[in-house]
Amino acid sequence: MICLGIESTAHTFGVGIVKDKKVLANVIDSYTTKSGGIIPVNAAEHHIEICDKVIQDALERAGIKLKEINLISFSQGPGIGHCLRIGAMVARSLSLMLNKPVIGVNHCIAHLEIGKLLTKANDPVLLYVSGANTQIIAFDGGKYRIFGETLDIGVGNFLDAFARYIGLGFPGGPKLDKLAKEGKNFIELPYVVKGMDMSFGGILTNLKQKFNSKKYTNADLAYSMQETVFAMLLEVSERAIYHCNKKELLLGGGVACNSRLQEMAKTMCKENGSKCFILENQFNLDNGAMIAWLGLKEYKEGKKQNIKDTGIRPYWRTDEV
Ligand code: AMP
Numbered sequence: 582m583i584c585l586g587i588e589s590t591a592h593t594f595g596v597g598i599v600k601d602k603k604v605l606a607n608v609i610d611s612y613t614t615k616s617g618g619i620i621p622v623n624a625a626e627h628h629i630e631i632c633d634k635v636i637q638d639a640l641e642r643a644g645i646k647l648k649e650i651n652l653i654s655f656s657q658g659p660g661i662g663h664c665l666r667i668g669a670m671v672a673r674s675l676s677l678m679l680n681k682p683v684i685g686v687n688h689c690i691a692h693l694e695i696g697k698l699l700t701k702a703n704d705p706v707l708l709y710v711s712g713a714n715t716q717i718i719a720f721d722g723g724k725y726r727i728f729g730e731t732l733d734i735g736v737g738n739f740l741d742a743f744a745r746y747i748g749l750g751f752p753g754g755p756k757l758d759k760l761a762k763e764g765k766n767f768i769e770l771p772y773v774v775k776g777m778d779m780s781f782g783g784i785l786t787n788l789k790q791k792f793n794s795k796k797y798t799n800a801d802l803a804y805s806m807q808e809t810v811f812a813m814l815l816e817v818s819e820r821a822i823y824h825c826n827k828k829e830l831l832l833g834g835g836v837a838c839n840s841r842l843q844e845m846a847k848t849m850c851k852e853n854g855s856k857c858f859i860l861e862n863q864f865n866l867d868n869g870a871m872i873a874w875l876g877l878k879e880y881k882e883g884k885k886q887n888i889k890d891t892g893i894r895p896y897w898r899t900d901e902v
């Protein structure tokens with residue numbers, strides 16, 4: 582069975598094609614800006630312009646024809662309404678045109694399930710760190726649950742906002758990753774874990790103040806920021822691992838591409854006897870392959886959706902699935 586999955590929750594329009602348990606294609610095209618963040622209308626415009634080409638590229642890469650597709654899936658939420666609507670519209674159109682079933686899936690859970698497919702992880706705690714989302718997720722007691730999350734902005738947006746403030750441009754995460762390696766002096770920053778939740782807004786303000794004081798180098802700020810914020814993420818992840826009595830940690834989301842976060846996660850797992858699983862970057866970023874895979878999995882479990890049930894769900898929570 583072949584599923585074509587469409588991702589469009591935010592800046593990325595992605596199309597993945599999965600046959601049984603094999604990813605045949607995973608093509609993305611992302612909206613970027615020279616300055617400033619995502620403007621929803623412009624991101625949606627980008628998706629409309631390139632959707633056709635991304636679908637064609639994915640089919641070519643998979644070496645199949647559109648009529649060989651058996652199932653269409655798409656990210657139904659959570660995400661930016663303007664962007665979600667384009668993916669949903671394309672999915673519905675393909676479904677009607679090909680007369681094949683369509684399934685809307687939850688984006689956050691797709692990050693968890695693609696990790697289980699492509700690594701040896703069996704039942705991991707997922708540290709899901711992307712632009713807009715920061716959640717520690719696991720399947721526990723018969724359902725997906727969130728064990729900890731951000732109380733304000735996602736860690737990726739936090740990194741991007743800081744990077745933009747110090748003139749690094751967007752997306753800032755990869756640039757901070759590189760800059761932090763040049764840092765030598767640790768500067769104490771607020772460490773904000775409240776119960777199992779985290780907050781990044783105050784740390785961002787504090788970093789901006791320190792930057793404006795001109796007393797610190799950008800490299801030292803980037804280094805100290807990463808050490809502090811990644812320690813927060815891993816503290817909560819580790820407690821979730823113990824609480825759920827699990828033995829595996831999986832990283833997912835764009836920030837999971839960060840070399841220092843990966844290193845710290847591996848160290849933590851080594852020390853507490855759990856296993857750390859890290860995906861190839863193309864599957865950490867928002868991508869269509871994970872949407873295709875989750876669609877296929879849910880279809881095989883018996884999920885059926887009518888076109889009228891395919892409305893977008895911008896605020897769909899992981900624990901509502
Ligand atoms: P996503 O929303 O999952 O596609 O992830 C996008 C986010 O990942 C953006 O905020 C990027 O800045 C961030 N990102 C990508 N690569 C890295 C990296 N190497 N280090 C930190 N953040 C990264």
Ligand code: MG
Binds near residue numbers: 711712834835866867
């Ligand atoms: Mg994501």
